[in-house]
Amino acid sequence: xxxxxxxxxxxxxxxxxxxxxxxYTMVYGIAKMLNFAHGDxxxxxxxxxxxxxxxxxxxxxxxVLLSMVxxxxxxxxxxxxxxxxLRRAIPLAVLITAIGVSYFxxxxxxLIFGADTKSFTSVxxxxxxxxxxGALTISGTTIVTVVACIVIMVALSLFxxxxxxxxxxxAVSEDKDAAQLMGVNVNATISLTFAIGSGLAAIAGVLFxxxxxxxxxxxxxxxxxxxxxxxxxxxxxSIPGALIGGILLGIIEILGRAYISxxxxxxxxxxxxxxxxxxxxxxxxxxxxxxxx
Numbered sequence: 413x414x415x416x417x418x419x420x421x422x423x424x425x426x427x428x429x430x431x432x433x434x435x436y437t438m439v440y441g442i443a444k445m446l447n448f449a450h451g452d453x454x455x456x457x458x459x460x461x462x463x464x465x466x467x468x469x470x471x472x473x474x475x476v477l478l479s480m481v482x483x484x485x486x487x488x489x490x491x492x493x494x495x496x497x498l499r500r501a502i503p504l505a506v507l508i509t510a511i512g513v514s515y516f517x518x519x520x521x522x523l524i525f526g527a528d529t530k531s532f533t534s535v536x537x538x539x540x541x542x543x544x545x546g547a548l549t550i551s552g553t554t555i556v557t558v559v560a561c562i563v564i565m566v567a568l569s570l571f572x573x574x575x576x577x578x579x580x581x582x583a584v585s586e587d588k589d590a591a592q593l594m595g596v597n598v599n600a601t602i603s604l605t606f607a608i609g610s611g612l613a614a615i616a617g618v619l620f621x622x623x624x625x626x627x628x629x630x631x632x633x634x635x636x637x638x639x640x641x642x643x644x645x646x647x648x649x650s651i652p653g654a655l656i657g658g659i660l661l662g663i664i665e666i667l668g669r670a671y672i673s674x675x676x677x678x679x680x681x682x683x684x685x686x687x688x689x690x691x692x693x694x695x696x697x698x699x700x701x702x703x704x705x
Contacts, residue, residue, distance in 0.1 A: 416548060418670045419663060424554040424623065426662020427561035431616035432639030433646070433654035434568065435609030441649035442585045442605045445503070448510040449490060450613060451636015452517035457483040457614030458621045458631055459525055462532055472535035479614040487610025488603050495606075496599065514633075521629035534622035557619045564612060565655050572651070577604060585649070634678075638665075641685050647695030656696055 435450045460479040464470040470478075494513050498506050538552030572578035580601045583591035592598050620635055621627055638661060646657025661681060668680035688695070 414670075418666050420548075420550055420554060422663030422666035423659055424557045424662070425666060426642075426659035427557045428616050428620045428623070428635065428658075429639045429642045429661050430561050430655045430658025431564055431612050431619070432635060433643040433658050434564070434651065435613050436640050436643040437646075437648050437650060437654045438581075438605050438609050440643070442581050443495070443602045445495060445506045446510060446640070447490075447495075447606070447609075448507070448636070448640070449494075449513035449517060450609065451632035451634075451639070452514050452521075453483050453486055453490075453610050453613045454617035454620070454632035454636060455521060455627075455629060456486055456517065456632075458532065458617045458627050459521065460614075461535065461618050462530055462621075462627055465533055465535070472537070476535055476615065476618050479618060480611045483614035484607045484611040487606040487613075491603055491606040496602075518629050518633070525629060527629065530627040532621040532625040532627045534625060535618055536622050551623075553619070553622045557623065560615065560619065561655070561658075564615070565651065568608070569651055577601070581605060638678075638681065641682065644695055645685055645688060647697035650695075650697045653695055653697035 432450070432454065435453075436447065439445060439447045439450075457479040460482045461472075461475045464475040464478055465472060490513055494509050495506065498509060534553060536553045536556045538556055540552055541550045541555060542548070543550065572581060580591070580596045581604070583594065583596050584598055584601045588598050591601075616635075616639075617632060621631065639658065642657035642661040643654050644657070645661055646653030646655070664684055665677050665681050669677035672680060
């Protein structure tokens with residue numbers, strides 16, 4: 413039963429990583445840039461939910477919806493101010509800018525909210541599910557997290573395949589210049605990508621803090637890095653790859669923490685990533701890109 417419990421916890425944690433990884437994989441797949449400030453957008457969403465629930469006494473649902481709105485607006489603002497002027501710049505310039513935005517958000521949170529650790533109240537009120545005569549308990553947060561991950565993945569896949577905006581995203585991901593010649597608004601499409609990714613980051617952050625109920629200005633840093641690892645693990649640019657990479661990463665982390673060492677669990681995660689990239693550099697579902705000369 414212990415192994416099954418660890419496995420369920422791993423799937424739950426991996427589902428959070430998968431939702432966060434969607435932001436990385438969509439932005440990279442469409443805009444061909446790595447938004448390392450994505451993890452700090454998670455932190456902002458968590459603070460919005462925390463303040464509206466603990467200080468204003470809001471119900472969890474409107475608090476989460478407000479955090480999604482704030483994070484969506486923040487994602488669009490970051491793209492307009494920090495990334496849009498670098499659309500034609502070398503990748504290193506974009507990477508340095510993303511790191512700068514990340515530090516800016518962290519230090520702004522330090523100034524506004526302070527460095528002390530806040531106790532986050534779970535937004536999930538669903539009771540735990542007991543199986544096998546009570547020998548196995550699945551928390552309500554775990555159930556909601558896994559269901560939310562599945563719903564988001566299905567909805568996002570349908571959005572990209574069935575809607576005009578989704579088709580525009582696919583066109584921009586293939587060739588920005590050709591898409592623009594065909595009448596696609598590239599700037600609006602990239603902004604929409606940042607908006608969707610940032611809104612999903614708010615959901616993932618709230619679910620993560622509900623499972624691990626502490627909040628600091630650095631809350632989003634490590635989950636953000638691990639979610640990026642999950643995106644690379646599954647094949648960055650692939651939505652199913654983000655799901656597979658996130659779930660596998662969560663399971664590896666929880667099992668490593670349980671059976672090997674809690675202190676080395678992070679190192680185990682990144683070591684597995686290195687091994688996978690040595691064997692298959694494009695990730696599990698990644699495709700080799702042929703460069704035309």
